[in-house]
Amino acid sequence: MRVLIVEDEPLLAEGIRDGLRLEAIAADIAGDGDSALELLSINAYDAAVLDRDIPGPSGDEVARWIVASGSGTPILMLTAADRMDDKAAGFEMGADDYLTKPFELRELVLRLRAIARRRAAVRPPVRSLAGLRLDPFRREVFRDDRYVALTRKQFAVLEVLMEAEGGVVSAEDLLERAWDEHANPFTNAVRITVSALRKRLGEPGVIETVPGVGYRISADPEGDDRA
Numbered sequence: 383m384r385v386l387i388v389e390d391e392p393l394l395a396e397g398i399r400d401g402l403r404l405e406a407i408a409a410d411i412a413g414d415g416d417s418a419l420e421l422l423s424i425n426a427y428d429a430a431v432l433d434r435d436i437p438g439p440s441g442d443e444v445a446r447w448i449v450a451s452g453s454g455t456p457i458l459m460l461t462a463a464d465r466m467d468d469k470a471a472g473f474e475m476g477a478d479d480y481l482t483k484p485f486e487l488r489e490l491v492l493r494l495r496a497i498a499r500r501r502a503a504v505r506p507p508v509r510s511l512a513g514l515r516l517d518p519f520r521r522e523v524f525r526d527d528r529y530v531a532l533t534r535k536q537f538a539v540l541e542v543l544m545e546a547e548g549g550v551v552s553a554e555d556l557l558e559r560a561w562d563e564h565a566n567p568f569t570n571a572v573r574i575t576v577s578a579l580r581k582r583l584g585e586p587g588v589i590e591t592v593p594g595v596g597y598r599i600s601a602d603p604e605g606d607d608r609a
Contacts (some may be wrong), residue, residue, distance in 0.1 A: 383498060383560050384408040385429045387442060388418040389460065398431065401487040406521065406534040406541070407494065408561055415439030419447060422455070426544065429494050432477075433460045442475055449476035454525075456497040458490075484514045493517055509544045511599050512588045516544050535560065536579045539572070543589065543599050548584070552596035596601055 385402065389395040399409040405485040410425070411546050412418035415438035422430070422444075430448060432443035441459065448455050478497045481490060495518060509516045513587065515524045518541060523530045538560040543551055553572040561571065576597055580589050590600040 383428045383494070384410075384425075385431055385494060386410050386412060386418065386425070386427045387431045388412045388415075388436060389431070389433045390414060391433075398487065398490065402491065402494075404534065405491050405492070406538040408538065408559070413437075415441070415444050416532065418444050421454055422448060422451070422453075426453070427455050429456045429458060429500050431458050431460060431490070431494070435461070441466070445475050445477060450482060456500070458493055458497060460485075492519075509541075511544050511547065512601055514540075514544065514588060514599070516541060516581070525588075530582055530584075532579070532582055535575050539575050539579055542599060546598065548599055548601055549597045550592050550596045555596070 383406070383542065385403075385407060387395050387398050387409050389398065389411070392413065395411045395413065397449060399411055410421055412421050413436070415436055417438075418430075418432075418436070419439060419604075429514045430444075432441045432444060435443075438449075445457050445459070448457055458478060458479045459477040460481055460482060462483045478500070479493050481493060491497045509518075513526045515523075516537075521537060523540065539556055542556055542559045556576075557569075560575075576589060580587055583589070583594055588600055590598050592598060
């Protein structure tokens, strides 16, 4: 899962980003409306955490842009105001949820997971494929009822692969979804993480390499390719 944090208080924004990383959620930061619109125009986000009171185009204007773009990116509004009129205005312009400052990071994570689930209502919250079962809310993975302990990054990569439901995911897409904007596009991080993930999941291998294309969860574990 990858989110955009639009917040002009650097310490708060960085605290949210670091906290989300502990939950295997990659996050980019925009400190003003112009930066937010630029990032939204070039990246696909699973959600936007949007402060209403930011420099440049306001949070409200950014929210309207997201809705008008048709991207379907869920919006979680942040505000210091707790008045019902402010909340109503946010929902009317397209916000999916609202959180009043100050807030606990755990609540933010739960709300992000909830709006992501609503966005993909046709898919079950617990994903099952090729003997794997992944629960994004408990951050648990089982293979044939055996618990598999994964690092945060390994979990994030597996989550993206399972969301594809057997479809091929390119290394570039994995880098975009499981890392953040500061990731080096020429890094070997994806290959290294996938290799470590395979070892954690055990034999027979379930992550197949499609040469020149990317990776996928194989319905036929015997067909796993370690290239």
